[in-house]
Amino acid sequence: DQQVKQNSPSLSVQEGRISILNCDYTNSMFDYFLWYKKYPAEGPTFLISISSIKDKNEDGRFTVFLNKSAKHLSLHIVPSQPGDSAVYFCAASAPGEAAGNKLTFGGGTRVLVKP
């Protein structure tokens, strides 16, 4: 049962344009959402997060939008740069001891930014 899904395995975008990555979730108990970027042979690097009490969070070129009614979040990167080429994971966590503070990850979206 995949509780967090990234339906686009890959995305190609021109340098300078906007990259939009999407993520859907099914567990309504999730209250904290994160985006990580991962290069080959490295660990995931934290990019940006959003709490379920907000619908938008912005940090520099990165903006995350949360639509709780649709159980959907997206990451916008603008402008995209060649160094943004990586695999992006969305992740979610739920409160309470039963949830165990674990992160549930989507399958990732590979982004290629073309110069």
Place this chain on the structure above:
Amino acid sequence: DSGVTQTPKHLITATGQRVTLRCSPRSGDLSVYWYQQSLDQGLQFLIHYYNGEERAKGNILERFSAQQFPDLHSELNLSSLELGDSALYFCASSVNVGSSETQYFGPGTRLLVL
């Protein structure tokens, strides 16, 4: 650099053997988490320790165990290794417990079981 360190970076061993993976959290972080990334399963939560105590278990096999020491570093022990245990093992840390804690990941240990 997240501040989380993991050793070794690569490990090659044979089926049936036992290995220990080590993780040092960021300075000041009390929580340590272990995740496994395999080709077919993606990133999966294994176990969470907070200040030396086990807090939660995920899909961790009985052949696997972990502990967190008084200096807050953690070790993941994998025994009776099988070919299917080949994967990337990541450790992450956060300051405290709670679903709104951001987890910062180490560079990982790549385990190859032959």
